[in-house]
Amino acid sequence: xxxxxxxxxxxxxxxxxxxxxxxxxxxxxxxxxxxxxxxxxxxxxxxxxxxxxxxxxxxxxxxxxxxxxxxxxxxxxxxx
Amino acid sequence: xxxxxxxxxxxxxxxxxxxxxxxxxxxxxxxxxxxxxxxxxxxxxxxxxxxxxxxxxxxxxxxxxxxxxxxxxxxxxxxxxxxxxxxxxxxxxxxxxxxxxxxxxxxxxxxxxxxxxxxxxxxxxxxxxxxxxxxxxxxxxxxxxxxxxxxxxxxxxxxxxxxxxxxxxxxxxxxxxxxxxxxxxxxxxxxxxxxxxxxxxxxxxxxxxxxxxxxxxxxxxxxxxxxxxxxxx
Numbered sequence: 001x002x003x004x005x006x007x008x009x010x011x012x013x014x015x016x017x018x019x020x021x022x023x024x025x026x027x028x029x030x031x032x033x034x035x036x037x038x039x040x041x042x043x044x045x046x047x048x049x050x051x052x053x054x055x056x057x058x059x060x061x062x063x064x065x066x067x068x069x070x071x072x073x074x075x076x077x078x079x080x
Numbered sequence: 081x082x083x084x085x086x087x088x089x090x091x092x093x094x095x096x097x098x099x100x101x102x103x104x105x106x107x108x109x110x111x112x113x114x115x116x117x118x119x120x121x122x123x124x125x126x127x128x129x130x131x132x133x134x135x136x137x138x139x140x141x142x143x144x145x146x147x148x149x150x151x152x153x154x155x156x157x158x159x160x161x162x163x164x165x166x167x168x169x170x171x172x173x174x175x176x177x178x179x180x181x182x183x184x185x186x187x188x189x190x191x192x193x194x195x196x197x198x199x200x201x202x203x204x205x206x207x208x209x210x211x212x213x214x215x216x217x218x219x220x221x222x223x224x225x226x227x228x229x230x231x232x233x234x235x236x237x238x239x240x241x242x243x244x245x246x247x248x249x250x251x252x253x254x255x256x257x258x259x260x261x262x263x264x265x266x267x268x269x270x271x272x273x274x275x276x277x278x279x280x281x282x283x284x285x286x287x288x289x290x291x292x293x294x295x296x297x298x299x300x301x302x303x304x305x306x307x308x309x310x311x312x313x
Contacts, residue, residue, distance in 0.1 A: 068182055070231075
């Protein structure tokens with residue numbers, strides 16, 4: 001089973017890297033970009049089995065390690 | 081003082097820390113490997129030193145915080161043991177949840193390696209009794225992720241409870257955004273936990289303890305710990 005965990009900064013948390021990327025896009029002439037926030041994507045393969053179990057495991061992984069929930073949100077998606 | 085210095089792969093300041101602990105306390109600290117599950121018997125100070133544990137992968141300190149030895153450090157702190165985290169050590173203690181908040185990328189995005197000035201906000205902690213409240217000390221700093229961030233409630237609690245013990249200031253000790261080089265909330269350089277037995281700080285007091293290096297402003301922290309433990313014994 002293939003899954004993805006996406007980790008993003010919570011709103012209100014300053015993201016200097018995102019700001020720098022936003023500035024670089026502007027200087028490249030890529031118009032219309034009003035905001036950039038940088039995050040992380042984890043591509044995870046998980047042994048086939050119960051989908052609900054897999055989702056619970058991925059949530060545990062995100063809570064315990066992949067995301068720092070002080071500053072980050074996460075989203076779990078399992079490919080069908 | 082029986083100190084234990086925790087060693088993770090990628091840490092590079094553990095020898096500076098060990099040298100300082102030996103110099104000030106007269107006793108060689110134990111070097112404790114991250115995969116160990118216990119601190120040496122009789123340990124009265126656990127130190128999480130600086131460096132780049134696990135190459136700063138995922139988030140600074142994130143993987144080290146989940147190492148087996150950190151359960152022992154957490155249990156040691158829960159029993160009132162003194163824990164000092166410097167630089168990556170501060171990041172690791174935040175990642176374990178032993179200290180609140182998180183160290184984000186410096187506001188200017190640059191790794192900053194130079195001497196900085198800290199105002200010691202209080203002298204009534206085991207870590208700062210070697211200083212006077214309001215005293216300004218000069219210590220080196222070397223980090224890319226030292227911008228302290230926490231939610232507004234946490235910051236209010238830290239400030240209200242007097243848990244900000246070191247703050248970046250001018251050499252004269254005045255608050256100034258220009259001297260808050262990494263953009264930390266309220267220029268926070270070091271905090272203690274609610275019980276006051278765990279300190280995390282970004283700059284490196286262990287590197288300013290010998291006169292040959294110009295100043296010995298960092299010495300007070302270690303001498304204070306030695307005195308505190310001698311008084312408690």
